[in-house]
Amino acid sequence: MKKYIQTLVIVLGSVCLLVSCTETNTVISSVEKPVIEAFLAPGKPISLTLMTVIGYSESADAADSLSRPIDGQAIQIKVSDGSIFKLESVGEGRYVSKSTELVKFGLTYTLDFTYNGLPISATTEIPTRPTGFTLSKNFVNRTQINLGSGGFGGPGGFQEDRTPIEATWDNPNGEYHFIAFINTEANPESIVILPTDTTATNPFRFINRRFNNEPTTATVSNIQPQSFQYFGKHYAVLYRLNPDYAALYRSAGTTTQNISTPPTAITNGLGVFTGVNADTLLFTVNKY
Numbered sequence: 358m359k360k361y362i363q364t365l366v367i368v369l370g371s372v373c374l375l376v377s378c379t380e381t382n383t384v385i386s387s388v389e390k391p392v393i394e395a396f397l398a399p400g401k402p403i404s405l406t407l408m409t410v411i412g413y414s415e416s417a418d419a420a421d422s423l424s425r426p427i428d429g430q431a432i433q434i435k436v437s438d439g440s441i442f443k444l445e446s447v448g449e450g451r452y453v454s455k456s457t458e459l460v461k462f463g464l465t466y467t468l469d470f471t472y473n474g475l476p477i478s479a480t481t482e483i484p485t486r487p488t489g490f491t492l493s494k495n496f497v498n499r500t501q502i503n504l505g506s507g508g509f510g511g512p513g514g515f516q517e518d519r520t521p522i523e524a525t526w527d528n529p530n531g532e533y534h535f536i537a538f539i540n541t542e543a544n545p546e547s548i549v550i551l552p553t554d555t556t557a558t559n560p561f562r563f564i565n566r567r568f569n570n571e572p573t574t575a576t577v578s579n580i581q582p583q584s585f586q587y588f589g590k591h592y593a594v595l596y597r598l599n600p601d602y603a604a605l606y607r608s609a610g611t612t613t614q615n616i617s618t619p620p621t622a623i624t625n626g627l628g629v630f631t632g633v634n635a636d637t638l639l640f641t642v643n644k645y
Contacts, residue, residue, distance in 0.1 A: 393628040403454040426450025437465035479623040483632035484597040489527035497582040498645035503550040521579040533572040533603040535596040545587035572603035591640040
């Protein structure tokens with residue numbers, strides 16, 4: 358589940374960027390609102406990250422232009438069964454519950470703490486586990502392409518599998534879902550060997566090494582084989598999400614012309630405090 362949660366938090370970096378770029382007067386300064394990131398998964402302890410907002414500054418080196426961890430806060434999670442999880446601050450802005458304090462499906466979890474004199478709160482429930490998750494195939498063949506010499510690696514790939522992988526699942530209530538493919542190899546081998554040159558003149562220096570799809574309320578999603586960046590075994594993970602995370606994900610592509618702050622369900626804070634659930638299948642990318 359640790360790798361699953363890492364996939365979900367990719368979007369949180371965009372929260373800080375949106376706040377730092379907005380030019381409206383509705384933005385509360387970085388010393389007032391914390392950014393929270395917590396994904397509650399059944400059967401797992403709670404892990405929460407607490408950071409300052411990236412503040413806007415004319416100077417990239419200014420003290421308020423960086424996001425910094427917030428440690429030492431007294432954070433508790435109140436559970437609808439009457440129990441209270443008191444999170445421990447373990448450094449770098451990270452707070453964790455005891456290993457015996459596990460998230461359970463069917464309960465409500467409420468975040469509660471005070472920061473800079475303001476009460477910070479949020480409430481979430483754990484969605485039901487996805488059902489009916491299937492893939493149209495459990496492997497694809499890819500050809501390795503070497504761009505290390507600065508060229509385009511020749512014609513390799515024309516004989517590889519280019520048929521999309523169709524993922525389907527049940528969704529009678531129109532809930533949000535998100536698919537991630539997570540490489541499980543200890544030392545994964547890259548499908549595209551990139552140039553080692555990282556200078557500004559190298560056109561390949563910004564090639565993205567990961568892929569993901571956005572949350573959807575549909576029951577099907579097509580994944581292109583060319584989206585994979587590594588050979589080997591993968592987890593194909595279907596997440597069922599609460600609407601607050603889906604709204605935050607969509608806001609990552611929003612411009613400063615039509616948004617002042619990212620959407621959030623956290624009172625006096627930013628970010629996400631939400632429950633997730635998932636189902637997992639195995640998938641392999643073969644070297645052709």
